[in-house]
Amino acid sequence: MAKIKLVSLLSLVGLLGALGYGSVGRSQAVQPSVQLATEPPISQLLPFEADAEQLQKPVQLRLQALDATGKPLQNANIQIKLLTPPENPWLPTDFPIVEGTKLLDLAAIATQGQLQFQQMLPIRGEYQLQVEVTPTVANAFSPFQQTLTLPVAENSIKYRNFAILVVILLGVGFGGGWVIGGKQELQPGEIAPQRVRLLLSGTIVVAIAALLVVNISAELSHSHEHSHEHKHGDEAIAALPSSLNTQGLEVKLLGHHHATVGEPAELVVQAIDTKAGKPATDVVFDIKAKSLEAGWVAFAHQATPNNQGEFTWQQQFFDGAPHQVEVEVAPKPNAARQFAPFKVAQEIEVEGIEPPLRSRLLGLGYFVSILLVGLGLGLWVQQRRQPRSQLDSKALN
Amino acid sequence: MRTASMTSGSLQQQAVRWTLSVPVQATLFTSLCALTLWTVYFSTYPAAHNQTHSLRHHTLSVSCH
Numbered sequence: 001m002a003k004i005k006l007v008s009l010l011s012l013v014g015l016l017g018a019l020g021y022g023s024v025g026r027s028q029a030v031q032p033s034v035q036l037a038t039e040p041p042i043s044q045l046l047p048f049e050a051d052a053e054q055l056q057k058p059v060q061l062r063l064q065a066l067d068a069t070g071k072p073l074q075n076a077n078i079q080i081k082l083l084t085p086p087e088n089p090w091l092p093t094d095f096p097i098v099e100g101t102k103l104l105d106l107a108a109i110a111t112q113g114q115l116q117f118q119q120m121l122p123i124r125g126e127y128q129l130q131v132e133v134t135p136t137v138a139n140a141f142s143p144f145q146q147t148l149t150l151p152v153a154e155n156s157i158k159y160r161n162f163a164i165l166v167v168i169l170l171g172v173g174f175g176g177g178w179v180i181g182g183k184q185e186l187q188p189g190e191i192a193p194q195r196v197r198l199l200l201s202g203t204i205v206v207a208i209a210a211l212l213v214v215n216i217s218a219e220l221s222h223s224h225e226h227s228h229e230h231k232h233g234d235e236a237i238a239a240l241p242s243s244l245n246t247q248g249l250e251v252k253l254l255g256h257h258h259a260t261v262g263e264p265a266e267l268v269v270q271a272i273d274t275k276a277g278k279p280a281t282d283v284v285f286d287i288k289a290k291s292l293e294a295g296w297v298a299f300a301h302q303a304t305p306n307n308q309g310e311f312t313w314q315q316q317f318f319d320g321a322p323h324q325v326e327v328e329v330a331p332k333p334n335a336a337r338q339f340a341p342f343k344v345a346q347e348i349e350v351e352g353i354e355p356p357l358r359s360r361l362l363g364l365g366y367f368v369s370i371l372l373v374g375l376g377l378g379l380w381v382q383q384r385r386q387p388r389s390q391l392d393s394k395a396l397n
Numbered sequence: 398m399r400t401a402s403m404t405s406g407s408l409q410q411q412a413v414r415w416t417l418s419v420p421v422q423a424t425l426f427t428s429l430c431a432l433t434l435w436t437v438y439f440s441t442y443p444a445a446h447n448q449t450h451s452l453r454h455h456t457l458s459v460s461c462h
Contacts, residue, residue, distance in 0.1 A: 049454070049455075050450065050451065050454035050461070051450060051451035051454060051455075091457070091458055092458070092460045093460070094453065094454045094459060094460055094461045094462075095460075095461070095462065096460045097462070154457070155455075157455050158455055158456060158457040159457055161452075161455050161456045161457070162456055162457035162458065165456060172430060173430075176423070176426045176427075176430075177423070180419055180422045180423055180426060181419060196417060196422060199426070200425070200426075203426065203429050203430070204429065206433075207429055207432070207433050210433055210436070210437065214436065214437070214444065214445050214448045214449065261462070320462050352462045353462065354441045354462060355460035355461065355462060356460075359460045360439040360460060361439075362458075363438065363439060363458045363459050363460065364431065364434060364435055364438070364439055366458055367431075367434050367438070368427065368430070368431050368434070371427060371430055371431075371434075372427065375423060375426070375427065379419065379423070
């Protein structure tokens with residue numbers, strides 16, 4: 001009996017193994033695919049942290065197009081669209097305007113089927129990376145599309161700060177309920193009981209102090225910030241031009257100079273061989289989009305120009321602050337023409353959009369609800385104490 | 398005359414009682430706290446926004462920009 005059971009078990013394992021092998025083999029044989037690798041690994045991805053103590057690095061994404069046998073696809077044109085996580089109506093992120101929008105759109109020639117770029121991911125949630133792979137040589141392989149997902153966890157600091165705020169709100173609410181729900185007796189000549197007056201006075205003093213600190217320090221930092229902004233802007237414009245004619249090459253950085261949060265801006269870098277009067281294709285564009293205020297890199301990519309000597313991409317500037325797009329032009333390693341690398345840059349003014357009133361009112365609603373829970377608890381405890389103390393005083397009399 | 402002063406006195410007492418009633422006091426307290434929370438976390442007034450920018454970006458459920 002035991003032998004029969006063992007044989008049945010082994011047969012089942014064998015059958016499942018054969019089925020599994022078959023399914024893996026079939027999926028590899030039928031469809032080419034795109035593999036995504038990130039640095040840091042996907043499980044450790046965190047969103048952009050505004051005003052972070054340390055300079056943040058963007059996420060490095062590496063896409064590899066593979067043929068049906070799992071080998072890298074040669075001479076592919078890879079187009080990617082990176083979409084931000086969908087709108088979260090009940091728990092908005094700190095950049096609600098960015099939710100459910102296009103963050104990046106670019107197409108690149110990948111001779112080894114590989115595309116690499118760096119992108120700062122602004123919010124938590126599941127990003128969608130839509131990839132379209134087409135051959136650069138006609139009929140080399142069948143074009144295909146694939147959608148990859150990129151889950152990004154929320155920064156734990158936000159949970160910690162929210163928990164601290166909940167404790168504070170519960171405490172403040174409870175304290176308020178305790179005082180308001182206490183014995184309300186008017187002393188001769190008083191228009192309000194002492195305890196209520198103390199509570200109101202105390203809360204008003206805290207509110208006034210908070211508003212004073214906020215407004216005075218805001219005034220001080222505002223003037224400080226303005227001088228910094230001007231300094232950055234002047235340096236960037238003075239140091240790097242947006243077009244340059246040097247060493248037989250004319251390079252121009254074209255496209256939108258003004259962007260809006262939530263909408264992708266289109267940018268173009270173009271290289272022309274001035275001696276031959278033709279587009280230059282033997283160069284490499286090392287692109288970096290940086291925040292001018294904090295210096296972090298929002299997007300970086302090493303691109304090669306198309307037949308028109310151009311590289312075009314769309315990117316969203318999710319932080320409403322001035323940015324700079326900087327392109328270093330260098331010769332391709334094996335190109336006949338070699339020259340000293342040089343840079344062009346363009347300052348991009350980014351218009352920030354205030355978050356929708358709905359999401360702000362929702363947040364306030366959560367906070368006030370927590371405060372009301374504390375207030376209700378305070379009132380309830382006082383209500384339970386009072387009959388007892390009244391009974392005690394009666395018993396003493 | 399006497400009736401008029403008694404009426405105004407009772408009205409004043411009623412107003413004081415109403416002002417000091419638990420629901421009114423609780424509403425005043427909650428409103429003041431809500432206003433402070435709005436200024437710190439949600440106001441778009443540039444001075445308030447800039448000063449609490451980091452706090453807003455580091456607290457769950459708060460939208461900044």
